[in-house]
Each structure stands twice: as structure tokens, then as C-alpha cells.
Amino acid sequence: MTDTPLLKVSGVSKFYGSRIGCKDVNFELWPGEVLAIVGESGSGKTTLLNCISTRLLPTAGSVEYRMRDGNFRDLYHMSEADRRFLMRTDWGFVHQNPADGLRMAVSAGANVGERLMAVGDRHYGKIRETATDWLGRVEISADRIDDQPRAFSGGMRQRLQIARNLVTGPRLVFMDEPTGGLDVSVQARLLDLVRGLVNDLGLAAIVVTHDLAVARLLSHRMMVMKDGHVIEHGLTDRVLDDPREPYTQLLVSSILQV
Amino acid sequence: MSADLATYNFAYLDEQTKRMIRRAILKAISIPGYQVPFASREMPMPYGWGTGGVQVTASIIGPEDVLKVIDQGADDTTNAVSIRAFFQKVANVAVTTHTKDATIIQTRHRIPEQKLGENQVLVYQVPIPEPLRFLEPRETETRKMHALEEYGLMHVKLYEDIAINGRISKTYAYPVKVDGRYVMDPSPTPKFDNPKMHMSDALQLFGAGREKRIYAVPPHTEVVSLDFEDYPFEIQTFEQDCALCGAHGVYLDEVVLDDKGGRMFVCSDTDHCEDRREHGHVGAMLAPNQEAAE
Numbered sequence: 001m002t003d004t005p006l007l008k009v010s011g012v013s014k015f016y017g018s019r020i021g022c023k024d025v026n027f028e029l030w031p032g033e034v035l036a037i038v039g040e041s042g043s044g045k046t047t048l049l050n051c052i053s054t055r056l057l058p059t060a061g062s063v064e065y066r067m068r069d070g071n072f073r074d075l076y077h078m079s080e081a082d083r084r085f086l087m088r089t090d091w092g093f094v095h096q097n098p099a100d101g102l103r104m105a106v107s108a109g110a111n112v113g114e115r116l117m118a119v120g121d122r123h124y125g126k127i128r129e130t131a132t133d134w135l136g137r138v139e140i141s142a143d144r145i146d147d148q149p150r151a152f153s154g155g156m157r158q159r160l161q162i163a164r165n166l167v168t169g170p171r172l173v174f175m176d177e178p179t180g181g182l183d184v185s186v187q188a189r190l191l192d193l194v195r196g197l198v199n200d201l202g203l204a205a206i207v208v209t210h211d212l213a214v215a216r217l218l219s220h221r222m223m224v225m226k227d228g229h230v231i232e233h234g235l236t237d238r239v240l241d242d243p244r245e246p247y248t249q250l251l252v253s254s255i256l257q258v
Numbered sequence: 259m260s261a262d263l264a265t266y267n268f269a270y271l272d273e274q275t276k277r278m279i280r281r282a283i284l285k286a287i288s289i290p291g292y293q294v295p296f297a298s299r300e301m302p303m304p305y306g307w308g309t310g311g312v313q314v315t316a317s318i319i320g321p322e323d324v325l326k327v328i329d330q331g332a333d334d335t336t337n338a339v340s341i342r343a344f345f346q347k348v349a350n351v352a353v354t355t356h357t358k359d360a361t362i363i364q365t366r367h368r369i370p371e372q373k374l375g376e377n378q379v380l381v382y383q384v385p386i387p388e389p390l391r392f393l394e395p396r397e398t399e400t401r402k403m404h405a406l407e408e409y410g411l412m413h414v415k416l417y418e419d420i421a422i423n424g425r426i427s428k429t430y431a432y433p434v435k436v437d438g439r440y441v442m443d444p445s446p447t448p449k450f451d452n453p454k455m456h457m458s459d460a461l462q463l464f465g466a467g468r469e470k471r472i473y474a475v476p477p478h479t480e481v482v483s484l485d486f487e488d489y490p491f492e493i494q495t496f497e498q499d500c501a502l503c504g505a506h507g508v509y510l511d512e513v514v515l516d517d518k519g520g521r522m523f524v525c526s527d528t529d530h531c532e533d534r535r536e537h538g539h540v541g542a543m544l545a546p547n548q549e550a551a552e
Contacts, residue, residue, distance in 0.1 A: 081406045088410075103414070110417045117417065118410025124420055124486040146421050 004066060006031045006172060006204050007052070012061035014047050020228035021047035025061070027223065027233065031171065034198060034205045036219035036236065038212060038251070044228040045208045046176060052206065053093055053174045054083050065172075088115055092165030096177035098157035101164070102149045108135060108160055109145040115168045134163040138193060155186035159193065166197065173198075175207045179214055191217050212255055216240055224248045269316040269349040275299060279317040279472070283463060286474035291436030292404070293387050298470040308341060309467030311364050311383030318379060318463070319345065319362060324352045326360035331368035331509065331526035355529050367430075369451040371508050371530040374460035376477060382445045384466040387473060389433045389443035409441050412484055420489055429494065435482045436475055444481075450493045450509045455481040498523040501543040503534035 005028035014021035022044035029035055037045045050056035052063055054075050064072045068090065075083060087093070095101040102111050112131040113121075121127050132142050138159040140152075149157050158178065165173060178194065179187040195218060198205055207218055215222050215236060222239050224232040224247070232245045243249045267273065275297075282296035301309040319325065325345050329337040333355040341364060342353050354360050357370040364381040374380060390400045393411045403409070412433050419427045432449035436442045444455060445464060455462060455475060462475040475481060485491040499506045501522040508530065510523040522543060525531035535544075 080402075084406060084408065106414055106418050107421055109421055110414045113417055114410055114414050117413040118408065122413070122485075122487050124417065125488050127417065128421075 004070075005029055006033075006066050008062075008064040008072065009052060010062050010064075012048070012051050012058045012063065014044075014051050014056065015059045020044070022051065022225070022228045025230055027230075029172075029204055029206065031204050032202045033221065034203075034207060034219045036215035036222040037206065037208045037225060038210065038215050038222055039225035040251070041210060043225040045210075045225055047228075048225070049174055049176055049206060049208045053091070054087065055093075068171075088118055089168045090170050090172065092162075092170045092173040094158075094161055094165055094173065094175040094178050096180045098149065098154070098161045101161045102157060104149050107146045107148055108140065108152070111149065111160060111164050112167050115164065119168065130167060134167050135160075137197070138163040139189075153186075155182055155190060158182065158190055162194065162197070166201065166203075169201070171204060173203055173205045175205060175209075177209055177211075178207065179209070179211065187214075194218060212240060212252065224251065266348045268321070269319050269345070270301075271299065271313065271316045276317040279313055282472045283314065283317065283474065286463070286472050287461070287476050289440070290475055290479050291440030291442040291473060293471040293473045295470055296472050298467045301467065303340070303344075305468040306385065307337060308364070308366055308383035310465030310469075310472070311366070311381050311467075312341060312344070312465075313467060314381045314463050314465035314472060315345065315362060315364050316349070318381075319349055319351060321349070321351065323361045324354050324359055326354050326357065326363045326529075327365075328363065328368060328370070328527075328529075329366045330511070331370075332528045334528065337366060356533070357527075357529050366445075367447055368509065368526055369447060369454045371505075371525070371527045372533075373454075374458060376459040378460040380458075380460050380462045382447070382462065382464045384443070384445040384464045384469075384471070386431075387443060387445075387464065387466040387469050387471040389431075389441050404440060407439070409435075412441055413486070416484060416486065416489075420486070426485065426489055426491070432491075433484050435484060437479050438482075441484070442473060442475075442481075448494065448509060449483065449491075452481070452483045452491075453493065457481075496523065500525045500531060500534075500541050502541045503531045503539045504541040505531065505534055505539070 007029040010026050012025045013023045025048055037048060039045050051058040063075045065075055066072050109128060109131040112134050113127040116127050116130060132145060135142060135145060140156055140159060149160055179190055209215055219236045222236045223230050226247050232239060232248045240252055243252050279296055282294045286294045299313060301312055303309060327338045327342040329335040345351055346353055357372045361377060362379050362381060366383045388400055390403060390411060393415055394400050416426050430446050430448045431443050432452055434442055434444055434452060444452060457478055459477055461477055464473045483491040496510045500510060501524050503525060505525055509526045511526045513522050513524055515521055
């Protein structure tokens with residue numbers, strides 16, 4: 001890890017009319033670090049994630065990102081073209097529902113290759129080779145490369161979505177409930193895979209989840225949200241083992257023990 | 259016709275409408291390949307019959323123009339005959355079937371085989387102007403993609419073609435990049451005609467009536483068909499020559515002759531074929547020694 005953060009979020013607020021989406025959120029994210037945002041549904045996790053990932057314009061605050069040239073740039077002062085270019089090269093976004101992040105009507109190979117073609121790759125053979133390689137890394141067998149994601153199971157779709165996002169070698173990945181809707185054994189495999197990839201590639205990631213087990217496994221640090229406010233923030237093990245806020249204590253004690 | 263009766267303005271559309279369409283055309287010419295929205299009018303023919311092309315033609319035609327209309331390359335099919343008759347009636351202009359005599363050529367599907375000159379305008383009837391439409395259904399999104407030059411998706415389509423069929427199987431409406439900037443759908447012309455659009459001497463105008471868009475390729479503009487480095491763009495080739503005029507290297511239509519597998523291949527461009535026959539070219543089917551056999 002270096003001394004300079006990758007992402008600086010300061011004073012981000014989002015209001016839906018008079019209702020609060022999220023309020024006055026500040027944090028920094030370092031390269032290679034995984035931050036989990038947890039909280040119950042309606043607590044503003046996804047709103048915050050969307051505000052940071054430029055999918056939703058915040059009402060106030062700024063989000064600065066350190067570009068590959070080392071300079072910080074305010075995302076909301078960049079041109080839309082630059083922002084979209086950043087989103088499809090240096091960033092990834094993994095949706096809860098793979099259908100939102102994949103093109104369901106084109107083959108797995110084309111799904112993985114899309115980002116490469118978007119940045120100007122024009123050699124079919126090389127694109128296919130890279131796609132095959134990435135399918136292997138997310139444990140999808142190479143003979144499924146010409147199948148459409150509709151023919152894939154939920155877990156495979158989610159892995160394909162991850163491959164599609166990582167193919168351009170991003171430095172920052174956003175994940176919105178990446179294991180939502182998957183059964184436990186598939187979840188475990190996916191978490192293993194994500195953990196491996198994050199370690200190998202040195203990715204920074206922001207993971208939104210309501211599942212504390214996911215946060216425990218994946219993240220280094222976590223933020224607990226309630227009613228749009230960040231109420232507790234610290235190292236994952238500290239927050240989960242020694243929760244200070246009453247709400248966090250409630251959250252931690254609500255985990256079913258089997 | 260009695261003077262009391264209401265009559266049409268020259269070329270059917272009223273002058274204000276023509277002015278509006280001409281403005282759209284001028285804008286389209288200034289931004290090659292960009293789709294300019296325009297207030298498309300109801301025309302006395304159904305959508306899909308060339309209402310866009312007819313409106314463009316009506317706005318640019320003058321009393322001295324000579325009009326040619328082709329449908330699938332032919333001057334004598336219903337669509338071509340009706341549109342030609344329409345302009346004869348509402349604009350009283352001279353019409354022709356000879357490519358070289360025409361000043362305006364309205365077309366669906368084909369670009370004439372004969373090279374067009376700088377005094378000619380080619381007007382295309384376009385059903386779906388948006389090349390990204392079947393890949394991205396949202397108009398807001400496709401416009402943004404054009405604006406930001408995000409054309410990766412177009413290659414996803416071509417990738418998919420190769421993955422499934424082993425080659426780029428798109429044979430018509432083959433996407434092109436105009437003047438190094440906008441990706442454009444050349445309407446349902448066969449890809450055989452794509453190279454003719456490149457650096458053409460003639461002005462090319464595209465009108466989509468139902469979709470309310472006009473776009474253009476000005477003369478001497480680069481038009482490049484999209485492809486992959488290892489799967490380059492290719493046009494169709496034909497093994498046979500035209501059965502009537504013996505032409506080679508032109509676009510041929512297959513005509514089924516009977517229910518016993520009999521068929522002939524004949525020039526899709528009827529004027530080109532007739533012209534060649536007048537100049538003494540003879541294809542296999544019209545050759546004298548063949549006639550006796552039949």
C-alpha cells in the first residue's frame with residue numbers, strides 16, 4: 001500500500017426531496033484495500049455507492065479519484081466522456097443482479113470482450129484469447145465461451161460479470177451485494193474467488209452488503225450505516241468483535257449461529 | 259383542373275415544410291453521418307414505402323431536375339413506379355430510368371452500378387437509421403454513445419457474428435464509420451455497395467420518415483466499413499455472370515425459373531443490364547446457340 005489514497009470522499013450527501021439518502025459521508029480508500037459498507041436495507045448503502053461511482057449525482061460533497069498519472073481529479077468536474085471512459089477502463093461495477101451488468105443476448109466471450117473492444121481492440125483472435133483466459137480465471141470452462149449468459153446458472157453469471165469487469169485491469173471495483181440471491185455453497189465459492197482475485201490483482205474494492213459474513217471475509221475496513229448516516233467506522237475485525245454503537249451491537253447479535 | 263379547386267404545391271410539400279427539411283439536410287451535410295431529427299410529415303403512402311426518402315426528394319427537387327427511382331436496383335417494381343408517378347404528378351418533373359441522365363436518384367437498397375457524378379444526388383429510403391438500435395434499445399443511451407464516440411458495442415455485434423458463424427455474416431445495412439467520426443447505418447443496401455459510398459463524387463442523403471431522422475454523406479467523404487484486423491471487411495462475390503448481359507463483378511439477383519431447380523442470376527441494376535445489352539453484350543441465357551436448345 002502507498003501513502004496516498006486512491007479515492008477521497010468528502011461531505012457526500014444525497015437528498016431525495018426532504019428525505020435523506022445519505023448524509024455527510026467522509027472516507028478515504030487506499031490502493032489494494034477492501035471497504036465494506038453494511039447496514040439494513042434502506043440505510044443508504046446503495047445510494048452512497050451510486051454517488052461515489054458517478055451513477056447518481058450527489059446533492060453535496062466531492063469525490064476525488066487518483067488517476068493513473070498520479071493526480072487527483074474531482075469526478076463531478078470531469079467531462080462525461082472522461083468519466084465514462086474511466087468507468088469502463090479503470091473501474092468495475094458488479095451488480096447484485098447479473099442481468100443488470102451483463103448483455104444477456106450476446107455470448108460470454110463477447111461479454112468479456114466488450115470492454116476490450118470499447119478501448120479500441122480490433123483483433124478478433126486476441127480478444128477471444130483474453131476472454132478464454134478470463135473465463136478460466138473465474139472457473140467457467142472454455143467450451144462455454146459461445147454460450148449466452150441466459151444458459152448460465154446464477155453463480156456462473158455472477159462470475160462472468162466479475163470477469164467482464166476485470167478484463168481491462170481496473171484499480172477500483174464497486175460491488176453491490178455481489179452474493180445476494182446465491183445459495184450458501186455458491187456464495188462461499190464466489191467469495192473465495194473474489195478474495196483471491198482481489199489479492200492477486202491488488203484491487204481496491206468497495207463492497208455494499210447486508211451480510212456481515214461477506215464483510216468479514218472480504219473486507220479490511222467497514223462502515224456501518226443507519227438512516228443515511230455512517231454511525232461506525234473501523235477495521236472489520238474490530239467493528240465485528242467489539243461493536244461500540246448500540247445499532248452495530250444489535251446488527252452483530254442478529255447473526256444466526258448454527 | 260379548375261382554378262377554384264385546391265391543388266398541390268410544387269412537389270407536394272408546402273414551402274415551410276421544405277424549408278424545415280432543407281435545414282435538416284444542411285445540418286446533416288455539415289456533420290457527416292450524424293442523424294438530424296426533423297419533423298417528418300404524413301405522406302400519402304404508408305411508412306416503410308419510402309416516406310423519408312420522398313420527403314428529402316420533395317425538398318430538393320426543382321422543375322429542371324430529372325428523377326430516377328429504383329427499388330432493389332430495379333426501375334420497374336411497384337415501389338419505384340409509384341414514387342416516380344407521384345413526382346411526375348405533383349412536381350411535373352422529367353423522369354428517367356437511365357442512371358447517367360438523372361440528377362436525383364431515389365433508392366431503396368441499391369447504389370447504381372454506374373459511377374455517380376458530382377451533379378447527382380442519391381437519396382436513400384431508410385427504415386431504421388440507428389445502427390446501434392438492436393444492441394441498445396434506449397434512444398437516450400444511443401445518442402449519448404454517438405456523442406461520446408462509444409462504438410465498442412458495434413464490434414461486439416461483429417464479434418458475435420464471427421463466434422457463431424465463423425465470419426462476419428452481416429450482408430446488408432453493414433455499419434460504416436463516416437469521416438472518421440460517426441458510425442452510420444447505410445440503410446438496407448447490400449454490403450456490396452459499401453465501397454461505392456467511399457469518396458463518392460455524388461451527394462448522398464438519407465431520409466427515415468417513421469423514425470424522423472435525416473443524415474448525409476457529403477461528396478468526397480471517407481466511408482469505412484467496420485471490421486476486425488484478422489477478419490477484414492469483404493464484399494459479396496458471385497460465381498456466375500449475369501444471364502442476360504454477361505456482366506461480371508456486379509450485384510446479381512437470383513431468379514427462380516421453375517419448380518425443378520431452374521434458376522438464373524441477373525443484374526440487380528436493371529438499367530445497367532439494359533444498357534449493356536444495347537451495347538451488344540450478351541449473357542449465357544440470351545446467347546444465339548442457347549435459343550435453339552430451348
